[in-house]
Amino acid sequence: MTAAMDISWFGALAGLALAIVLILFKLAPTYALILGAIVGGFMGGADFSEVIKILISGTQSVQGTVIRIIAAGVFAGVMMESGSAGTIAKVIVDKLGGTKAMLSLALATMIITAVGVFIPVAVLIVAPIALSVGHKMGYSKIALLVALSGGGKAGNIISPNPNTIAAAGGFNLDVNQVMLGGLVPALFGLAVAVIIASLMKYKGTKVTDAEAAELEQASAQNLPPISKALVAPVIAIVLLMISPIGSMLGIDFLAALQIDSLFILPFAGIVGSLVLGKANKILDYCTAGLNRMTPTILIIIGAGAIGGLITASTLPTEVVALVQSSGISGMFLAPIAGILMAAATASTSTGVILATGSFSNAILNTGVVPLSAAVMTHTGATVIDHLPHGTYFHVTRNAMAMSMKDRMKVVLFESMVGITMTVAAVVLYGFIL
Template sequence: MYSMSAIGALLGLILSIILIIRKVSPVYSLILGALIGGLLGGFTLLDTITYMVDGVKDITPAILRILTAGVLSGVLIKTGAASSISNTIIEKLGRSHVYLALALATFFLTAIGVFIDVAVITVAPVALSIGKRLSIRKAVLLLVMIGGGKCGNIISPNPNTIIAAENFNADLFSVMYANILPAILGLIVTVYVVARFMPVMGDLVQEEDLDKEQENLPSFLSSMVAPGVTILLLSFRPLFGYGIDPLIALPVGGVVGVMAMGKVRFLKESMTYGLSRMSVIAVLLVGTGTIAGIIKASTLKEVMLSVLGNTNFGEVLIAPLSGILMGATTASSTAGATIASSSFSEIILNAGISGIWGAALINAGATVLDHLPHGSFFHATGGVTNVNINNRLKLIPYESIIGFVLTFSSVIAYYLFEG
């Protein structure tokens, strides 16, 4: 048993990035990158495949939890609970606080377990309607929603947080709780700095951009039952010392929520939708597991540790930087958090950083560049708001600023509470 060179792992990553950018399936890109990286790094074919399979084995428990999380996500979307929650937030804050209302809506939806792209899609019809009345440009509306979603995503029971917590053997609720202050700071920067001072760009909302809003939505209070029950169950370990696994807490929250809304008839549809969404993530994680297995077996970790050891921050930067690098590689916060936490958890823990903060720092770092054009998030969010490709590209620096604020403030929070 020996470690392959860091050069092999890096070449495998670069190959994966090139293939993903060229629109090759991300799963196959990552698998091929892992295979080539292992062979170039000095492993035999048998050893390379063994490490790839071991990488997938390491994330199998998290994949199981992510699949069951589909029940909660499906219930929130298919019953209209997510729309009810977002509409209520926007209505209560009103036109005078429109940026805060839109950012807070996507923030809250992602924080309770809705995928960030689905959160933007859910809030977009109301955002465009408001934008039409107030003459707000579509690019600004989109940036505010994305910023709020990124902030909520680092404190949510979404796949990125589940996978990071699992790989560090950390309590999920504690990992979510660790980034609360960075998430709030990021929300403030999104609404009162980035959105207000970005240059005027993009088109105004047109009549053809508007979509029919959902009808027959459940009440706000009944919509809150599903996320409320889920968060309550997840909090049992840190509050009472008795842990309820996310594999149980997330689907139970969804089932209780659908009963509270009186929409049990939607349960089957919700489960089907949730499974379809989570299955895509699960398959992607298989690909990320293979490249993570190669990286974990390589000397890349030691090289990074040696370089960062000469900085003032030292080893603590491995967590956020690995999240940034892998998030950029895959253009996905979930895949980025998976590869980073699978590959670098051991060395981060050995450096004296707790599992909770290792997971939280990686999770924050994965938001910095997860919106690059070779990922689906870039296109899905631009498409739902009818923002053309040129204007969508112009938003990338501002999205990155928000992700950097989240990451930097997460590092500062670590030093304040743990360092």
């Protein structure tokens, strides 16, 4: 698959547009993306054999990302199913106390997401704690969800989750580079989430006595002690950070020790299971983690197909030419691609996968270095990834027992957190570094 096929940019754009429309009409994203690649290929002037080459080449290009996400499923399964994530969240909130409630809730969700738990699951884990705190303090559900969702977004750009793995894979980076690169924007996002939540804490629907009573009954879950719950994430973070820390300190041995997340995350998950005394549950955790990763894996395969179409077409060249002729700095293409693709799919991971798979070459051709491109694309995908046509909107609404009206009010504040992180990334990687 090369530009020698001379696929028209119009065909590639039409195929991408068709895929997005089909996703909005609730066709399974994998089918929508593959169908968009096929139709776009024919519209762009390819014949049957060339369309097949585009599909095969495109899907082959994402296999490195796929296998890393499969490996990450072991770690995610352990954190979610063992109760370790719940323990970490509860300890953070208990230690900070009610006076710093919004900070504790946002920080808890950030950390739970940062250690490899999916952001919707992280909100589900912390939501009962948030509702309990909200009932005691008289806080509104809107403010509570702003804290949870904002903290989750901040954690999501520094986590070994599928979106970070996809951002790294799209620009041929190690996942630890992208995780570390997102740290400063994440801290800005956390701060804004806490500020907004604190300003809104008495505005909106409150937690009812009946909801609080129901939470008391459900809180009897048997969670592991914090000393054991932290083992898996600490091992993962330490091993992932060995090479970056070695590079920063000038220690060649550590810098050269490039241990991929493909090895680190399953290892950390298995050791964590053993420390928890759950060796007999390892197979169950692996199965649960893989089940959670499967939808993302299927989307990546579809995104590879549409990415193959765009790479084989003249669209990347046309996009770069358009950016250059408009006078807009090329570095803005990265966050814009992340924003638009995540908005279209209402998903951070799908947005990053589409943005990197379709526009990574165009972004790099504007002169942006890979790490800057990855972080700006990644943060851009957090701006409008929470719209109602995605699952995150509804999962979080149900977790907080909110009305549709109240949930819609949170959307703007979530976007403010995402915009803050994107601006921080653009300033840091576009102007300072």
